[in-house]
Amino acid sequence: MFLIKLSIVKILCFVVVEATYPQIVSTNKIEIEEELRRHLMKLEKWGLPQLLFTEKQVDQRQMDRARSSTNPEELFQLAQDEDETVRFYVAANKYTPLDVQMELANDLNDIVRSGLASSLQINIREENFRKELKDKIAKKLVIDPIPVVRLALANNIFLTGEIYENLASDTDPVIRLNLSENPRASRKALTLLSDDEFELVRENVGKHHNTPREVLEKLSKDPAVVVRAAVAQNVNVPASLLKKLGKDSDNIVLRAVALQHKTDLLILNDLVNSEDLEIQLAIIQNPNTSRELLTLLASGKRDQSVKNLAQSKLEPILRDEIREDVLERWNH
Secondary structure (H helix, E strand, O other): OOOHHHHHHHHHHHHHHHOOOOOOOOOOOHHHHHHHHHHHHHHHHHHHHHHHHHHHHHHHHHHOOOOOOHHHHHHHOOOOOOHHHHHHEEEEOOHHHHHHHHOOOOOOOOHHHHHHHHHHHOOOOHHHHHHHHHHHHHHHOOOOOOHHHHHHHHHOOOOHHHHHHHHHHOOOOHHHHHHHHHOOHHHHHHHHOOOOOOOOHHHHHHHHHOHHHHHHHHHOOOOOOOHHHHHHHHHOOOHHHHHHHOOOOOOHHHHHHHHHOOOHHHHHHHOOOOHHHHHHHHHHHOOOHHHHHHHHHHOOOOHHHHHHHHHHHHHHHHHHHHHHHHHHHHHH
16 A cells, blocks of 8 residues: 555656646656655645645546556566455556456456456467466356456357357346357357347347257247347358248348348248238349349239339349340451
């Protein structure tokens, strides 16, 4: 505590010197200390506005140092600051030494611990002892009683699968929801989340690029329409599932199938006679839609918006065909 106060006094003195005599140039350490003592005495004569202003400057200087410092010794000192905002910035600083991070994991302030939870990075390429220590920190934070700390972990993309799997069983639905949106959520964590009671979580799992195929298969039969539609949107959805989802009874799912770039022409042909305008418009936008389908959608008793869009897609195709025909005849 004495060192902290001493540090603050020194910073305060420095601010006083800067504010009072910015042009002072000292070449001797003793002279500097005498100068600091002399200006420190002036604090006794300052009124409340000057003191508050200077205190604010000191606090801001501390926060700036905590945010940007790369010096291990300085970060160690700042990690002991009485201001939780300063300690938060130290915890969130990627240059903070591992031993300091371990101390901050035990900080009494939950905001400080959340800063550490959001910045912690476990790299599989670093030394085993460092990985083990960071893993120990993460496991401590994953059972933190304050949700905001675990939420920060759920949004962190630099953790291990084991940590994500622990979070997948969290009692707080907001944490599970955020984890389901984490692009680095592990396959096992997503498998656990696929049984979540909240359909928003299962919907995110259905869309997630890391979700295993067997889980997509299960979610394609989910009672919630939005979950089945999410599976249809998944970048890794297999053709066999799209075929099944293409026969779904709900138009929301069928729209997702019609928009999916992996949907083949046979499925699009089955969907083209749907009375749902959004399904028709989605078919027009699909890159697998054939010239014949566009011609069908551009004519007849279709809605004008469908015909207009189909015609706009069909016109350049027809121009190219005519151009090729003309060039072919010219060459002959």
